[in-house]
Amino acid sequence: MKKQILIIEDESLVAMDLQMSILSWGYECPFIAYNGRESYLWIRKNSTDLILADLFQNNGKNNIPYLKKIRKHSKAPMIIFSSVMDEKILEKTLKLMPRCFLFKPWHNHELKINVDLVLKI
Numbered sequence: 001m002k003k004q005i006l007i008i009e010d011e012s013l014v015a016m017d018l019q020m021s022i023l024s025w026g027y028e029c030p031f032i033a034y035n036g037r038e039s040y041l042w043i044r045k046n047s048t049d050l051i052l053a054d055l056f057q058n059n060g061k062n063n064i065p066y067l068k069k070i071r072k073h074s075k076a077p078m079i080i081f082s083s084v085m086d087e088k089i090l091e092k093t094l095k096l097m098p099r100c101f102l103f104k105p106w107h108n109h110e111l112k113i114n115v116d117l118v119l120k121i
Contacts, residue, residue: 002028003119006076008039008063010051018052021108025115036066043070050119054104055082055093064092071096077118081106 005022007029009015019029030046033039035057043051049068056062067078079091083104093101100114 002026003049004030005050005052006048007032010034010057014047020121025112036063040066040069048076051076051078053078053080055080056084067096079114079118
């Protein structure tokens with residue numbers, strides 16, 4: 001059975017590009033959540049092998065509260081990415097225990113390596 005990856009990304013073009021990459025790497029992407037709330041509702045009823053999560057939404061809100069809730073329902077590893085980071089947010093992000101943190105924009109090769117490493121550990 002192929003490993004499944006949940007995407008949490010509010011920019012639809014980025015989310016679709018991520019999904020196409022994931023599928024081309026031989027993984028499944030059963031759901032794209034466009035905000036933290038959608039991802040939390042989905043994870044309560046489903047399971048995944050990995051969560052790829054954008055830390056911030058375009059409206060300036062961060063997904064940390066929902067990622068904390070997800071962490072209570074799922075032991076799936078997380079790869080978190082963002083284009084913005086400060087010390088306060090970094091401290092909160094580290095409490096989520098992500099396996100990896102990437103700054104946007106990332107290179108597809110870099111993301112693939114990290115996804116492969118996380119799913120094969």
